[in-house]
Amino acid sequence: MTERRTLYPEFEPREAGMLDVGDGHSLYWERSGNAVGKKVVFLHGGPGGGSSPSHRRQFDPARYDILVFDQRGAGKSLPHASLVANTTAHLVADIETLRTHFGIDRWMVFGGSWGSTLSLAYAVAHPDRVTELVLRGVFLFDQYEVDWLYREGGASSLYPEAWDDFVAPIAEEERGDLVGAYRRLLTGDDAVARLVAAKAWSKWEAVTVTLLPSKDTEDHFTSDEVAIAIARIENHYMAHKGWLAEGELLAGAAKLRDIPGVIVQGRHDCCTPPRAAWALKQAWPEVELNIVPDGGHLFSEPGVLDGLVRATDRFATV
Incomplete structure (x- = not known):
């Protein structure tokens, strides 16, 4: 097949609800597809980005039982944009809470951008619960990745006019630490x-x-509720470096050696450049790394989406 794969046709969740995970947080979740199909959990980006109906469409609904949920403070989860008890460890624990709540023994874990970070953190903590990993736009939360986005000389060199808009709300004397x-x-x-x-x-x-x-992406990101959740939660995680030590996820990759995995990485990803995906490949040689020559960051980029859907189709038969 040479034609690029696209999203599966639209389909609705078969059930949805809220799950109390403690600390005052309640998570919105949806289950779609085949109730007796292969189990998969989708981890959205941000942090704080929330999920969308198109996310479930990366999986064949005839073959997958798909769990999509909004992480703490994001999307329809409550309380909205809350930073209380909102850390990587809390989110990893939430994934386990969801797994046990639904009586799932093992499942595929699929995440892009921040979702790739969370997928790795979960898989390193619970490798026995992960059947496969599919990752997009790898972000390891090492310091150079934070600096790429929030210090001059990284993404600012590619988007100087947008960088000027980004720093505009910050007083000149405070721009040495934009995250703070x-x-x-x-x-x-x-x-x-x-x-x-x-x-x-x-x-x-x-x-x-x-x-x-x-414009559609910009309008979505800058709508009031979405902007508040993304900015507050993402900044909160950036300020604490994701509660991950430098190199922690790469060191933990040794626990992934027996887990089949695919990384789909856009060559021209200006949010999470390919350097991190390449480093993960060196630490986890068994993973299949597909660098898309005409791809950026978003899962909806044609070449990136093609790689992701091909990966989920392949693993649906395992």
């Missing part, structure tokens, strides 16, 4: 300043994730 400066605005008492900062942070995200300019 944004944190003060996003957690401050001034509601107007919070929203201005959230929209600027999320607009920068929208620029770096698209290979070509996309």
Whole structure:
């Protein structure tokens, strides 16, 4: 087959609900596809990005039992944009809570961008529960990746005009630590300043994730509720480096050696450049790394989507 694969036709969840996971958090979840099919959990990006109906369409509904959920504070989960008890360890524990709640023994784990980070953290913590890993736009939360996005000389070199918009809400004397400066605005008492900062942070995200300019993407990222959740939660994780030590996920990759895996990585991904995916491949030689020559960051990029759907089709028969 040479024709690129696309999303499966639209289909609705067969059930949906909220699950109390403690700490005042309740997660929105949906299950779709074949109730007796291969189990898969989808982990969205951000952090704080939330899920969308198109996410489940990366899987054949005739062969997969698909669990999609919104992580703490994101999407329809409550409380909205909350930073309380919201860390990587909490999210890893939530995935296990969902697995046991639904009586699932083992499942495929599929995540892109921040979802790739969370997928790796979960798989390293619970390798016996993971049948396969499918990752897109690998982000390991090492310092160079944070600096690429939030210090001059990285993505700012590619998008100088958008960078000027990004730093505009921050006083000149505070621009040496943009993550910290944004944190003060996003957690401050001034509601107007919070929203201005959230929209600027999320607009920068929208620029770096698209290979070509996309007004629809920018409009989505900068809508009030989406911007607040993405900016507050993402900044919260960036400020704490994801609660991950430098090199922790690469070191943990030794636990993945017996797990079949595929990485789909856009060559021109300006949000999570290929360097991290390549490093993960060196630490986990058994994984299949597909670098898409005309791909960017988003799963909807034609070449990236083709690689992801081919991976899920392959693993559906395992």
